[in-house]
Amino acid sequence: MATPDPAAAFRPLAPARADLVAWPDAFGTRFIVFVDTEEEFDWAAPLTRDGHAVSAVAAIPAAHRWFADHGVPLTYMVDYPIVSDARAVDVLRAACADGVSAIGTQLHGWVNPPFEEALTSRNSYVGNLPRPLEAAKIDCLTDAITAAFGTRPVAYRAGRYGIGPHTLGLLAERGYRLDSSMRARYSYAADGGPDFSEIGNAAFHVGPDGGLVELPLTTVYTGLLRQRGAAGLYRALGHVPKGRGLFARTHMLARVALTPEDMPQHDALEAIAVAVGEGVRVLNFSFHSPSLVPGNTPYVRDAADLAAFYGWWEAILGDLARRGIAAASLDQVIAAAHARR
Structure with missing residues (x-):
C-alpha cells in the first residue's frame, strides 16, 4: 500500500477577515452540540463496507431526554447505515419531534454508495x-x-473530517447552509486526509455568495506556552517520543477539542475559558452516538466510562451556565450566521 504524501494534502486557507461571520450582538456567545450518528465498527480494524450494526441507536432516546432536561437541543449528523435502518429513522424522527433538534448529513464514504473507489485509507x-x-x-x-x-x-x-477541494462547492450547489467538517488546528495529512492547521475557531462564509457557513469544531491550545507559537511547538512535539503527553501533563501545552471523547474534564473547562477569552462566539461540541453504549468506541469502554461521559457533560454544562452561555439549535445558528450577510 502506498504511503500517503502529506505534501499532497488538501489545506484550506485561513478565511479572509471579510468572510468571518458577524454574529449579531443579541445572539451573544452560544454553544451547539453535534452528534455523529453512525454505525458501530471496530475502531482498531481496517474499514469495511458491510457487517456494521446500528444497535446503539437504542440508547438515543434516553440520552436525548437527558440533554433536553438540561436545555440542550442536539443536531444528529446521520450517515447512510443509520438512514437505511427503519428503526433508527423512527428513533431519530421521534427525537426531533421536540421542534429544536435537527437532522444533518454525515458522509462515511466507505459505507455510502455508489461504490466505485478502492477501499483504502486515503479514499x-x-x-x-x-x-x-x-x-x-x-x-x-x-x-x-x-x-x-x-x-x-x-x-x-x-x-x-474528510473534505477536499470540491466539497464546499458541491454543498453550496445543493442548498446546504452549514458545514462542520473542519476540525480546527488538526491535521490528517499523514494518513492521506486534509490539513486544518490554518483553520481557527471562528465561523466564516464560503461560496460565491457566502451562502454556506463553515463552523469548525472548536479546538484551542491551553497551558503556559499557548500564546508562544503554540501551533509550531505542538507540531514539533509530535516528533518527540511522548513529547505532547509530557507537555500536557505539566500544563505547558495541550491541544483540547470540545468533546467528552478523550478530552479530560479539567482540560475542557480550561479550553472553554480560553475560547471565550479569545472571542469565540459559537462553541462547537461533538460526540459519536455509539459512545452512548459501552464497548463501541475507545472512549466509552464500560459502565464507569459511560458514567464519566455524563459527568463530563454535567460539569461542562454547569460551567457554560455560570458563564451565561446558552445552547443554540442548528436553526438558530444558521439564522444568526446569515443575519448580517
Whole structure:
C-alpha cells in the first residue's frame, strides 16, 4: 500500500477577515452540540463496507431526554447505515419531534454508495475522490435523508473530517447552509486526509455568495506556552517520543477539542475559558452516538466510562451556565450566521 504524501494534502486557507461571520450582538456567545450518528465498527480494524450494526441507536432516546432536561437541543449528523435502518429513522424522527433538534448529513464514504473507489485509507476521506463520485455520494445520502425524514438536510459533516477541494462547492450547489467538517488546528495529512492547521475557531462564509457557513469544531491550545507559537511547538512535539503527553501533563501545552471523547474534564473547562477569552462566539461540541453504549468506541469502554461521559457533560454544562452561555439549535445558528450577510 502506498504511503500517503502529506505534501499532497488538501489545506484550506485561513478565511479572509471579510468572510468571518458577524454574529449579531443579541445572539451573544452560544454553544451547539453535534452528534455523529453512525454505525458501530471496530475502531482498531481496517474499514469495511458491510457487517456494521446500528444497535446503539437504542440508547438515543434516553440520552436525548437527558440533554433536553438540561436545555440542550442536539443536531444528529446521520450517515447512510443509520438512514437505511427503519428503526433508527423512527428513533431519530421521534427525537426531533421536540421542534429544536435537527437532522444533518454525515458522509462515511466507505459505507455510502455508489461504490466505485478502492477501499483504502486515503479514499475514506471522501474529499479525495473524483468530483463526480463525491457528488454522487453526497446526492445519495442527501436524498435518502430527505426521503426518510421529509425535510432536506442543510448541515453537513464529512466522515473523518474528510473534505477536499470540491466539497464546499458541491454543498453550496445543493442548498446546504452549514458545514462542520473542519476540525480546527488538526491535521490528517499523514494518513492521506486534509490539513486544518490554518483553520481557527471562528465561523466564516464560503461560496460565491457566502451562502454556506463553515463552523469548525472548536479546538484551542491551553497551558503556559499557548500564546508562544503554540501551533509550531505542538507540531514539533509530535516528533518527540511522548513529547505532547509530557507537555500536557505539566500544563505547558495541550491541544483540547470540545468533546467528552478523550478530552479530560479539567482540560475542557480550561479550553472553554480560553475560547471565550479569545472571542469565540459559537462553541462547537461533538460526540459519536455509539459512545452512548459501552464497548463501541475507545472512549466509552464500560459502565464507569459511560458514567464519566455524563459527568463530563454535567460539569461542562454547569460551567457554560455560570458563564451565561446558552445552547443554540442548528436553526438558530444558521439564522444568526446569515443575519448580517
